[in-house]
Amino acid sequence: MSIFFISVLILFGILLIVLEILIVPGFIVGIAGAVFVVMGIGWTWQVYGSTTGIIVALISIFVTGLSIWSALRTSFWKKFSLRDKLEGRMNVIDESRVKAGDRGEAVSSLRPMGTVRVNGERYEAATEGRMVPPNYPIIVIRVEGNKLIVKPNE
Numbered sequence: 001m002s003i004f005f006i007s008v009l010i011l012f013g014i015l016l017i018v019l020e021i022l023i024v025p026g027f028i029v030g031i032a033g034a035v036f037v038v039m040g041i042g043w044t045w046q047v048y049g050s051t052t053g054i055i056v057a058l059i060s061i062f063v064t065g066l067s068i069w070s071a072l073r074t075s076f077w078k079k080f081s082l083r084d085k086l087e088g089r090m091n092v093i094d095e096s097r098v099k100a101g102d103r104g105e106a107v108s109s110l111r112p113m114g115t116v117r118v119n120g121e122r123y124e125a126a127t128e129g130r131m132v133p134p135n136y137p138i139i140v141i142r143v144e145g146n147k148l149i150v151k152p153n154e
Contacts, residue, residue, distance in 0.1 A: 006040045006043055006044050006047075006056075007040075009036050009037075009039060009040040009043075010036065010037050010040035010041070010056070010060050011063075012033075012036055013032075013033040013034065013035070013036030013037035013038075013039075013040065014033065014037060014060070014063055014064050014067055015033070015067075016029050016030065016032055016033025016036065017030055017033035017034060017037070017064060017067075017068070018033075018064075018067050018068055018071055019033075020033060021068055021071075022071055022072075037060055037064070040056070040060070041053060041056055041057045041060060044056040092146060093123060093143050093146060093147075093148070095143055097119060097121065098118050098119060098121070098123065098140060098143060098148065099140065099143070100140055100141060100142050100143070101139065101140065102118050102119060102139070102140045103118070103137065103138070103139055103140075103153060104116050104117050104118030104119065104137070104138055104140070104150075105117055105135055105136060105137050105138060106125075106132045106133065106134055106135065106136045106138055106150075107122060107134065107135075108134055109131065109132065109133055109134055110125060110126070110127040110131060110132040110138075110150070111131045112126050112127045112128075112131065113125070113126050113147075114127075114132070116138055116148060116150055118138075118140060118148065123147065123148050124146065124147045124148070125138070125147055125148040125149070125150045126144075126147055126148075126149055126150070127149075127150055127151060127152070128141060128149055128150075128151055129151055129152070130152065132150070132152050136152060136153075137152070137153035138150040138151065138152060138153055139151055139152075139153045
């Protein structure tokens with residue numbers, strides 16, 4: 001094994017470990033990176049002796065820590081992160097506009113959740129009982145938080 005190949009193996013492993021911490025969720029990439037680093041240190045130990053192996057292991061640990069620290073300290077990782085904010089609000093139902101007994105129709109299938117139109121407005125709804133197909137007439141049973149509880153109008 002050449003020093004170049006071992007160096008590339010260890011640096012690639014360190015890169016995978018940093019990617020695991022900053023970007024890629026799960027443990028697969030990090031474990032693969034650790035395996036590459038350990039393989040590089042092991043081959044160094046086998047080919048060049050224990051003293052060189054220990055030195056390479058210490059340097060690898062230092063470079064890994066330095067890479068993670070610098071990636072977290074700088075704004076490098078922020079280039080890959082989501083910065084958009086969700087600024088919507090929950091569907092608030094005005095109980096003066098919709099009440100039990102009002103009639104409407106299903107806009108989407110209610111299986112058991114879906115969208116209904118009551119008094120010209122669209123609302124999220126859940127059905128009690130059987131599923132309701134689109135464009136089927138419904139009756140509001142009650143208003144429960146941010147959704148309507150409906151049943152098919154038969």
